Amino acid sequence: DTGVSQDPRHKITKRGQNVTFRCDPISEHNRLYWYRQTLGQGPEFLTYFQNEAQLEKSRLLSDRFSAERPKGSFSTLEIQRTEQGDSAMYLCASSLAAGGTQYFGPGTRLTVL
């Protein structure tokens, strides 16, 4: 049983650099979500895909952030010109249906120096 996987698990970068994260959802799940979690807080929604279509974006997702899911399978989240405030855990989740249980990956922890 393959769950949601994320790569890399940890990323340390310098302010101003670009970073890209990958998420592989559970294979039959057509819905994919990105969340951001800062220390001591609950996750906050960033964006959502149904198949390859990006259907909702949070206001948290500034123009430095972009997400894609080109073939309706894996997704990438890119952050351009990283800032120290971008330091967080980036979580990916997938689900089979609307209102269905979202299954989470292990997350990518980003540290911006």
Add this chain to the structure above:
Amino acid sequence: AQTVTQSQPEMSVQEAETVTLSCTYDTSESDYYLFWYKQPPSRQMILVIRQEAYKQQNATENRFSVNFQKAAKSFSLKISDSQLGDAAMYFCAPTLRGAQKLVFGQGTRLTINP
């Protein structure tokens, strides 16, 4: 806008005893789902239990059960016979049927005392 309040930042319980974690939320919708997730230290988010708002019967999953009061917009989690492995952050998260996204509370850190 939907908001979620978990009023207990930290809770502790003796092993084998019962503990209840509270959650209240605010929504104008009538059709939604509610979830409790646990997040052990440095580990990934795991589903504990799920409740459909249209169901009057409270969900149960082994030692975990909920008390869902729709009119009061309350969704508490009861853990019976607490085990050391239950130690984690617990998050309450409702989602609107159409909105898709989970809206998380601030979490409750649960400690199990041996």
